[in-house]
Amino acid sequence: MGLHDLLFGLPAILVLVNFPVQALTGSALLLDSSVTYLxxxxxxxNVSDSFVSTNAGVGRPNDTAPLEAAAKASFVAFDEEFLDLLPPNASLELVAQKPYPFADEMGVWVWSRNEVWFTGPTINGSNHLTVLNLDTMRVYEPKTSLPVVNPNGGYYHEGxxxxAADGNATSAPAIYGVDPDTGEAWVVVDSYFGLRLNGPNDVTWTNNGKASYMFFTDDPLSSLYNDGLQPQLPDAVWRFDPQQKTLLPVIDRSDISVPNGIRVNKEGTKLYVTSTPEPYYYGANGTASSAIYVFDLDQDGFPRDQRLFGLAQRGISxxxxxxxxxxxxxxxxxxxxxxxxxxxxxGxxxxxxxxDAAEVEAGYSLQNFALAGDKVxxxxxDKIWVLQLTTQIVKCGGAGQADGCLS
Incomplete structure (x- = not known):
């Protein structure tokens, strides 16, 4: 979920066309990490401005000169580990562009097809499921056997x-499964003891021995699509156990007010969840932090021992x-x-x-992306960029494999 859901006025109907590849050579700047705290x-x-917009006040223009240089850099590093991921003269390829926003959520690498599946808004205020083929850079809408209504986040797991979809007034919010090869689609989860879910935002899976567990975040975003029907359940992180055929809330709003993004690490030992402050939904008097939290996953796949992992300097994670x-x-x-x-x-x-400058001025952000082997x-x-890295950062891996697998 992001600011566009609340703020964007959306123009004409979605038209998918191929876009000639263009490149933007990026500049990288390494700053001493001490500037983040001293x-x-x-x-x-200003909490409304980027960190690299910080200045030293009248009469001391040179004290934060490195930050002023960073404001113009494509890549800002505080550690050489980040620079090591970037090739010399790293370039960003512009592979798709539309005259309106169409790509801002999900970012799932379907490694078996070398595709990135993503979602974005269209003229009627709904979200669409869309695909970028990384071999051809073709953008297309997949044909599914049943409509996936207002899709948001997603995950690729075992083919x-x-x-995660917000639904509408007639279609309940749900988690869908889609076979990327055939387009067959089905509903995995859509209710809890007869109550509609609030609005599944993001979803992830982990394997634990012979068992697999699905986690997803549920928040009030669906009220934007379902004629204002208010949520009937508390916002929560849910755990679906297909072996026991059980859906359980495992993290409630006393721990994370409005859960948003969710992922498990490669080893399947840690669950990460981002939180969206309530002011984005309920007004300036809301509570909670724009934060990233981490939980340990126990031997039964339940999250334990919540810890604050990071804070967004501005906006939301x-x-x-x-x-x-x-x-x-x-x-x-x-x-x-x-x-x-x-x-x-x-970094x-x-x-x-x-x-674009107007988008930055309006406060829009880079809400989502995909890690695709050796690419971001x-x-x-309104654009899709591809950044080539020096090495594969996601590939064939373990129990909680992040976003894909290369053999």
Whole structure:
């Protein structure tokens, strides 16, 4: 979920066309990580502005000169580990573009087809499921055997694309399964003891021995699509056990007020969840933090021992992905932020370099993206960019495999 859901006025009908590949050579800047916690006296920052917009106040223009340079860089690093992921003269390829926003959520790498599945808005205010083929850079809408109504987040697991969907007044919010090869679609979960879900936002799976468990976040976003019908369940993180045929709430709103993105690490030992502050839904007097939380998963696949993992400097933490090295990638207002497994911010892809000036001024953000082998596919509202990395960061892996698998 993101700001466009609440703010965007959407123009004409979705028309999918191929876009000639263009390239933008990015600049990378390495800053000493001490600037994230120690600045000269007199500095001024604003929670509404990017960190790299911080200045030192009148009369001290040179104290934050590195930050001023960072504002113009495509990639900002606080650790060489982030720079090591970028090739020399790293370039961003613009592979698709429309005259309106069409790509901003989900970001699922379907490795068996080398495709990225994503979602975005259209003229009627609903979201559509869309695909980018990474071999041809063709963008198309998949044909499914039944409509996936207002899709949002998703996950690829054992040959199936699982889609969290907000539904509408007549179709309940649900988790769908889609066979990417045939288009066959079915509803996996759509209710809890006769009550509609609020609005599934994102979904992930993990394997634990012979058992598999599906986790998904449920929040009030669906009220935007279902004639204002208010949620009947508390916002929660849910766990579906297909072996026991059981759906259980496992994290409630006292722990995470409005859960958003969700992923499990490669080893299947940790569950990460992003939280959206309630003001984005209920007005300026809402509560909670724009944060990333991490839980340990016990031997039965239940989350335990919640810890605060990170805070968004501004805006919200939306899209969430974890690479095979345990680095945590999030879509935030500043851009795509990369943290180590210990929570250190290693660097970020600067939103100011990838969004139009008007979009940055309006407060729109890079909500989601995909980690696709050795590539990052960036869903930048009316554009899709592809960043080539120096190495595969997701590939054939373990119990909670992040976003795909290369043999």
């Amino acid at each position: 600045l000269p006296l007199g500095f001024q920052g 199936v694309v699982y889609v 939306d899209g969430l992905h974890i690479d095979d090295s345990g680095r945590v990638w999030t879509g935030e207002a500043d851009g795509i932020v990369v943290r180590s497994s210990n929570g250190k911010i290693l 970020f892809l600067n939103a100011m370099a990838l969004l 596919v960036i869903l930048a509202l």
